Amino acid sequence: MELDQYCPECGEDRTFYRAASTTLHLGEKIKWHCPECSYGFVRIGDNGTAVDSSADA
Template sequence: MSLEMEYDCPECDSTKFWKTAYMEIHLGKKTKWQCSDCGYGFIQINDDITTAEA
């Protein structure tokens, strides 16, 4: 898994997000991402569950 990904930030016009944390949990792989410009962050579990705004 990469340390960065492209994702449209809902807070600013940036598309660069950096991985700030990663761990294995009972649901799968939990990854925390944070926008490089504004600091907006979200959690993603196994590419299926996310706390990001739609």
């Protein structure tokens, strides 16, 4: 699976690749990885209520 997302390390939109996934009680946990650099992030849950580790605090 692929996801187009802004990469803060590269400074532009990149195609991230699904590195791993598992199912939790909150929904599916998916790790995404930028192939151009070492940046990665995690999303948990469905699209409507996802927790995204790439979001600013």
